[in-house]
């Protein structure tokens with residue numbers, strides 16, 4: 001029976017019914033400490049325990065992951081669903097399914113098309129220059145500082161440019177950046193206790209959950225404030241669209257999402273839903289891209305020779321009279337970005353739950369704990385999965401025997417993806433932006449933002465790590481850089497280049 005097969009799948013033991021393996025998975029000193037060893041030991045599909053004895057499958061097997069990410073019967077688990085509705089509001093694209101999801105993505109995808117992203121280069125470069133100026137005006141060069149707050153702010157400005165356009169009230173973005181940071185710090189402060197609360201969330205009735213929104217707790221206050229600001233942005237945007245009904249384009253948020261007139265039901269979404277989509281996109285784009293950019297700078301600070309070579313590449317690409325650099329033709333820049341995307345995927349785990357019985361295909365058989373050979377896995381409705389993005393990006397069967405090693409030069413030696421046909425994802429066979437219908441719509445913009453910001457920063461500043469560097473990647477919904485004391489912090493020494 002399906003249950004027998006699941007029970008036969010190997011995996012680490014857990015000593016606690018209460019926590020299962022979740023503390024090792026989510027609270028390790030460095031993300032993946034246990035997970036990557038489990039993968040070495042048990043292979044690309046294994047079984048772990050969630051809190052309260054719940055069964056979960058970790059999957060990085062490309063065929064199994066592809067199935068889970070493409071078949072329409074997989075949804076987020078109940079705790080994720082409740083928290084995302086709480087943060088973004090009901091009707092958000094992340095939880096939308098089937099027809100509705102396709103519709104929302106058809107509105108969203110043109111905003112992030114290759115053509116539109118390419119056209120945003122000059123604006124991005126200006127944003128990059130502004131970031132450099134701002135770091136200088138704050139007097140940061142010459143010091144060892146955490147510049148991630150400034151990076152996030154600059155990224156949110158670009159995402160704001162992409163979806164809000166030239167709004168007169170753009171000052172709001174500064175407040176929004178701060179509040180997004182604070183909300184994220186609150187919800188991502190993962191502790192033993194918060195793990196249990198999270199595991200209990202599915203059992204809390206929806207109406208109680210909604211009432212909890214109004215509690216006078218700091219997190220709820222922040223979430224309400226975040227809503228207030230984004231509701232206001234949405235209102236301004238709708239008003240502006242109505243005042244300008246004759247100007248239309250086929251790739252702007254306000255033209256795609258906002259109905260041409262308030263009674264039209266064929267186009268866009270109702271006015272009251274606009275803030276939900278604003279919140280989702282502004283949130284999804286900021287933390288992920290900001291975190292990835294931070295890791296690129298961190299690794300460059302650590303690899304000073306590589307940084308020198310990259311600076312030379314940048315100097316040649318940006319030499320006077322050459323026009324704007326073609327960022328895709330800068331091998332050292334892209335090798336570093338790809339290697340960071342590979343080993344520091346902003347979302348290391350994508351949770352999914354089966355809503356129907358199904359059969360999970362495998363690209364290679366598993367040996368069950370009773371010695372039997374398992375060629376495919378019958379799954380019962382309700383089964384929870386983690387699509388282990390960070391583990392997939394480290395599979396030796398795809399990336400070679402040195403898959404665990406951070407080595408940007410692998411990208412300079414031909415295609416590092418060794419398993420043709422099994423690679424997933426929209427970029428470089430990496431799963432970092434996911435794959436399938438829910439693939440990250442912002443991936444091209446994210447890469448361009450990182451390319452441009454790294455170019456502008458490395459051109460102007462020399463980066464190095466302080467002697468007492470203790471930065472580790474920790475799990476906090478996304479991967480967050482934290483120092484040994486556990487504080488979110490990415491101290492890098494920056495010096496202006498003479």
Ligand code: HEM
Nearest residue numbers: 093094284285288289292346347350433434438440442446
């Ligand atoms: C390095 C940067 C980024 C990474 C690694 C990343 C990664 C991801 C991943 C893994 C997902 C799927 C999550 C899941 O379904 O479990 C996702 C979804 C999403 N991302 Fe990104 N993302 C990045 C940047 C961006 C940017 C810049 C934007 C927009 C400005 C964006 C907007 C979204 C949205 C709206 C979704 C939900 C899509 C859907 O559910 O259909 N992301 N991203």
